[in-house]
Amino acid sequence: MTFLRQTVGGLPRVFWMLFSVMLVNRLGAFGLLLLPTYLTSARGATLAVAGLVTGVYGAGGAVGTLLGGVLADRWGRKPTYLAGLSTASVLMLAMGLARPLWLIAVLAGGIGLAHSLPGPATVAAIVDVLPEADRSRAFNLQFWAFNMGGAIAASVAGLIAEASFTALFFIDGAMTAATALAVWRLIPETLRRPAAAPAVGGSDRGFRSSDAVGAHVSTADSDHLPQRAGLGTVLRDRVFLTFVGLTFVLALLTVQGQSILQLAMEGDGLRPAAYGAVVSLGGAMIVVGQLFVPRLIRGRRHATVLAGAFALLAVGYSAVALAGPLWTYLAAASVWTIGQMLAAPPNASIIAELAPARLRGRYQGVFFLVFPAAGFVAPTVGGWSLQQLGSWHWVGCGLLGMLAAAGHLVAARTRERRTDHIRVIESAAASGAPEPAVA
Template sequence: MFSRFWSQTAGGLPRVFWTLWSAILVNRIGAFGMLFLPLYLSAGRGLSLTAAGLVTAGYGIGGAGGSLIGGVLADSWGRRATMVTANGIAAALMLALAFAQPLWLIAGLTLFIGIFHSMPGPATVAAIIDIVPEESRSRAFNLQFWAFNLGMAIASALAGVIAEVGFFFLFALDAATTAITAYVLFRHVPETLMLRQGRPSRPWATRPWPARPIGSRPHPASGQVKRSTTPGGLGTALTDPIFMVFVGLTFIAAILNSQTSILQLAMNADGLSPAAYGIVAAVPGLLIVLGQLFVPRLIQGRLKGRVLALSLAVSGIGYFTLTFADVFGAYLMAAAIWTIGSMIAAPPNAEVIAELAPARLRARYQAVFFLTFPAAGFVAPAVGGWSLEHLGDVHWVLIGVLGLAAAAGHLLASRPRERRVARLLAAPAALPTSATV
């Protein structure tokens, strides 16, 4: 029975997808450093909650720039080159952070780590869209989200124990797994963009592949490949109103998900240990690992806007319950609630981006979408540290209200977006290959 379920869920996906999946898993298992950075700054370096939040916010500032840079590079330089380079540099920076002592150096390294941690995101998703057939993308995105959270669950459980030994090991092990990720991508993942010279890159040289590059089509008269030069770039994504409304609502969802950086400060104030926070942080990943593969069946055939609205409402309620949390069990219960919300949002989020993005600007649209997460990574700790310090539990009330407001926004925005997608599906496919920044 399980084998049949797994075959229906994961069967038929390309081998390169599973290599990307494995790289994501390895990278997330070692994602120790940034997970415990606020606690390191407050408990290990003696900074106030506000100051710790501001330094951590530098990671979000860097990530915002990194997402845009990564999207442009992935569409012009290549998916593989962007992923390998960014992970390699991130590993070196993380190792430097393990040895850093001056606060100004820690702040600077945090900023640059944010840049290079965020660069591979748009390239990874664009690569998955490149190689996975449209009818299988929902399964692929669901499995990608599953791998991400499986790795985070393992990392969270291990990180709490490692932090008890010493924060140095968190950063050093993070650097090691990031370097391994870069190596796996370099050795085993081809360039899926395949625009250079109209042929696949070396890793696929001995495997069957279309003779023409992705994004080109034969001229109807001559049968020769003809490339479109229709202009487009980041400005196209940033001035797309329906897409930007979706991005704005995703930013609010990211604000909710980024509350984990504040959660550890709240738990520390309640006298709970780093190991206790590690367990609570591992709960979302554990629940996602156990239940995420069943989500596509639960939401199949339902309007994406309604699913996303339900997701934000449930997440908001989960964070609202932290208003009353002061013991370990209460934090565990709240984490379980908001995790259910994030689980049902993952497949429709990815599908909406794939539907709205023109083929030639696939990574750029992903870059703007990914911008929401580092931006939230800046806003959440920068404002949240102050809010928790001065407003106390009212902070969690405000977060709950924010989630419910965004849920209403998805209901209002759903119908125009669905009409747009229907028009795109009805129109002849345009497959240009060149774009401007």
């Protein structure tokens, strides 16, 4: 009982609504899970073309992520969420009917955009309703729900694909529409519009207290933030962008298991159901073990945990170079899954700490950009790399993971100073006390 209270106790009703909606959506999110296999086996595409078309999905997601971050701050969290789900459901049905490769590529880009719109809004909503002390375990639960739904979806996807890829897309579209209905009926808007604050004297006339928080985000480039701070402010924040770059490596490695891995398994004569088993194993491990991760990493520096997580990812993906039978793929997947489990809570906590409240949606949008960007780069380059380099492709993935592990240790101190300063500024702004000088 103590474990349950520490893991799930005290979280608000809005969070559990978001949790439930995400779980339902992920249970049906299998339409594009087997897109590379669909393109090669049903549409006759080469490995390189399959990687390129899959990459278009990631490119659309990159646009959708940035747009989602801006809209989450302007429209609100709920309208942005609804726009993404509604659009994705329609386009997924169209994908089930499409036959020319060029049309499949166009639809993949549109679906990528629509799928990525809700991401920044969802995380921003969680941060909106939770105090900092509860965010790590909330993000851990979010990661658990995401992967539990994904594990079930992957196992179902392999079986449905054996019978009909068209059914795969149609069922996904229907589940996405059902999720949109649930969001419309159950999820309240969490964005609080700030009241106008009185202007202060001097050359900073017209600035609000929250502007000082945003001004700090680019200590090397700017001493002041315009009254209408926007995406440019985020893109000038060097400490934040360093963290985003390291997360991009995490996303690149993760996408290997979602796209290029199935091509390697197909080359070893394994069927789509075998790939579904590998994905399901990772999801099952997360379902069983993820709730214990916060206790395991409690009291440890975020950077230390992330460095260890990246080392495990590196070992797991390098091991694919030696894989052949299904059990060897399952063994490699178990190693990189532990790395993903360890990385999820500190990664989400760091982005919440680095994002000033008034620009929360935009920060989340830029942060989430790494996942669709990786969704474009990893299959586009990875399909060519696997075709040209064979098993050495996976060795390169391992080296990249080890470099990123070292990068987290090097960047840790600067990142921790930034989060401490933002915490002090926002605390002063909330209490009405004079704000500390921007460093």
